[in-house]
């Protein structure tokens with residue numbers, strides 16, 4: 001059975017930046033890089049700052065890894081793996097994401 | 111157990127204190143009980159930088175004694191107590207307050223006193239000297255009522271004193287007995303050049319004048335009469351006619367003194383009594399009194415070594431000096447007067463720029479014996495090293511003083527110096543010691559200064575120290591990496607220049623032309639800020655939004671729980687009751703926590719992202735605009751109530767504060783900028799702790815710059831005095847623009863200034879004298895920002911597409927359930943972790 005859920009339209013994403021979506025009770029940060037045609041979905045909760053803020057961080061790349069920097073205390077999280085660059089013991093849930101017919105879809109099942 | 115011996119030090123001045131510090135760092139200190147008599151009401155302070163007292167440094171700032179120093183080392187200090195008598199038979203010192211101490215070893219560090227020529231009337235009211243903090247307080251008091259000041263003596267100190275009088279707003283004269291200024295250091299041509307420069311600053315110079323009488327004046331308190339029949343009316347007479355060693359106490363106990371004063375010492379700094387040493391300005395070595403700190407410090411170190419039984423001797427000291435006198439660079443090195451037989455002299459004189467340079471070279475043209483520099487002393491460090499280290503001169507020595515017409519530099523690179531080369535003469539730090547500290551991991555200028563003390567005395571060696579550091583670092587393969595991040599191999603200053611010169615308007619364009627990768631949270635906000643400083647676009651334009659830190663993206667300050675605080679502008683801290691009510695109503699309606707900020711405005715906390723636009727809509731309707739509290743930008747201009755209401759007020763501080771805040775609001779900068787304006791010197795607005803501080807005086811506005819509160823407080827420096835409003839604003843325009851273009855990212859003005867080569871003087875030369883020829887550009891740059899100001903919140907609430915962002919979820923109207931408040935003192939506050947868990951349990955149940 002398909003676990004993909006449509007969350008919003010592609011237009012609702014912020015280019016080179018993030019928004020937050022509520023999916024099955026989970027807060028998920030969605031990032032969009034239009035030039036690279038890439039989208040990412042990771043948990044919105046910053047475990048170090050203990051607040052739901054990651055969608056409001058700046059995105060970029062560090063040593064080839066695509067990351068978001070927490071707006072609270074600036075730790076970096078790899079958008080593909082969820083691993084924190086400053087402390088590898090910390091890792092955020094990442095979610096599968098795709099664009100279908102202009103809709104952003106997410107699958108929260110493992 | 112050994113019974114301790116007693117060591118007494120008479121005088122706790124610069125040299126006496128340096129002696130104590132060196133002593134307690136030596137194991138020999140265990141052998142002694144240490145006692146010192148300090149005649150002044152406070153322990154040792156930095157006399158060399160005494161004049162800084164007038165630019166706002168306090169007695170505490172100038173102190174040379176670390177807090178707790180005497181207690182920690184078990185030193186007894188008799189404060190405000192003068193040693194009156196030494197009895198060498200019983201080996202006792204007796205003080206004016208009646209303390210009588212038996213000594214085993216005695217150190218005299220009594221310094222000197224200013225010589226006041228015995229002219230009739232020399233002791234009249236407002237006839238002063240320049241040596242102690244009390245002297246400066248007396249000058250300050252006298253300057254309040256006086257209009258004219260005369261300095262008697264045109265030497266180094268005299269000119270420094272004249273500068274102080276000028277800064278106190280007095281019409282200033284210098285009267286010199288010799289036919290030229292700085293007769294000791296300069297030759298006739300050099301003296302004449304200095305005179306031209308100083309007169310251009312509005313100080314009247316009288317040379318070859320012999321004062322014969324000081325008496326009642328008609329317009330002023332005093333009148334000076336000269337041997338040639340001329341007269342000069344003045345309120346203050348400041349004597350600076352040389353120093354005399356304080357050797358009375360030595361004379362009275364029959365120690366040997368020189369024919370013209372000074373306590374005679376040998377190479378171990380012992381007087382004619384081997385148990386008594388003399389150091390500093392009271393000591394006479396080889397017929398010489400040294401009126402500088404460095405030789406005194408060398409004597410102090412010699413005595414410590416001698417006490418410890420180590421071989422050490424004082425064998426004279428170099429008297430080279432470099433100073434800035436009223437903004438004129440002056441330096442003299444070694445045998446400036448070419449007294450060495452056979453010496454050759456080269457001179458360079460440029461009447462247009464008033465630069466004079468003279469080299470004295472040995473007969474075989476191999477070695478530099480001395481030099482004189484007026485108007486441009488940039489070659490001082492190099493020349494001094496040639497002279498001190500006997501480094502062989504290049505083939506054409508005159509190349510060292512001729513202006514270089516090509517780009518090639520004739521300077522002596524730090525690599526040419528031997529390890530034994532003394533870099534800092536105040537603290538006797540050699541290049542070898544500096545390199546050792548660098549090897550040990552000290553890789554910043556600040557770190558080196560505190561580690562080695564180099565460049566913390568007169569500061570003359572700071573530039574050389576920096577070049578040693580840089581050359582060592584690059585030799586050790588440390589890439590001195592000043593790139594801002596992996597995406598741009600440039601400093602912030604470079605990026606600023608690229609953006610401006612190539613008129614780059616977007617991050618994407620800059621990245622394509624000069625960067626690599628996608629950017630990061632370092633370069634994006636930095637470049638966002640530079641773009642805003644240069645072109646002042648709306649910062650939430652689609653292409654700029656991703657560059658902004660969250661605070662700028664949501665035009666509010668994120669707090670620890672992810673909610674935001676809202677700060678409307680209250681220019682100058684002035685707000686009407688109606689506006690205050692409107693603010694209160696918004697706070698009440700949205701249940702915000704309200705607090706008064708340190709910058710005299712109101713901060714409303716606890717707003718969720720989705721609440722920001724309606725809150726701002728109401729605030730804007732009530733007449734408020736964005737306070738830019740979220741930006742690295744101008745924050746507030748704090749003010750006291752000023753002359754409008756205050757009994758002491760001299761000028762309208764609130765009016766000026768509002769005008770300045772409205773002028774500079776919205777200016778994006780490397781870091782936040784704070785201002786304050788006080789209506790009089792009581793300084794209720796604490797302007798001297800701000801990036802830009804302004805204080806009203808009878809003579810106009812005084813401008814202070816680069817102060818800071820916060821983590822690393824820094825007292826602001828007095829930048830200019832007695833300004834009218836137009837000039838004041840012009841200076842601030844230039845100052846801010848220069849900061850914006852040349853500071854590093856997240857560098858406050860205080861740190862920017864401390865890292866600037868040439869410091870305050872350099873900054874003045876750029877902003878006031880337009881040394882870089884930049885001022886017009888700097889003013890235009892500011893005008894652009896002022897002309898393109900917009901309230902970012904107004905623009906935002908008028909643009910539907912921008913409002914889309916202001917909700918927690920793209921796909922739901924729900925709010926963040928992690929944001930939970932509890933009540934405290936009648937207002938909300940974020941729940942702590944415990945409370946939050948509890949709350950969730952309750953809600954689920």
Ligand SMILES: Cc1cc2nc3c(=O)[nH]c(=O)nc-3n(C[C@H](O)[C@H](O)[C@H](O)COP(=O)(O)OP(=O)(O)OC[C@H]3O[C@@H](n4cnc5c(N)ncnc54)[C@H](O)[C@@H]3O)c2cc1C
Nearest residue numbers: 121123124125149157158192193220221390391401402403
């Ligand atoms: C305005 C100014 C600017 C200067 N600029 C420079 C400069 O740029 N570079 C430079 O190298 N030098 C400069 N100097 C000179 C420098 O300050 C002196 O060389 C230095 O202070 C000498 O130190 P000292 O300890 O010998 O004397 P002082 O610092 O004068 O200390 C002597 C102390 O002993 C006390 N004392 C005297 N007799 C007794 C007694 N019987 N009992 C108890 N206490 C006693 C005195 O009150 C005084 O506090 C400057 C001096 C002044 C005034």
Ligand code: SF4
Nearest residue numbers: 750756759789790794
């Ligand atoms: S600084 Fe002066 S004018 Fe301002 S409130 Fe204080 S005393 Fe009054």
Ligand code: SF4
Nearest residue numbers: 669670707708820821
């Ligand atoms: S002083 Fe510290 S705790 Fe207080 S507001 Fe500033 S950063 Fe926060």
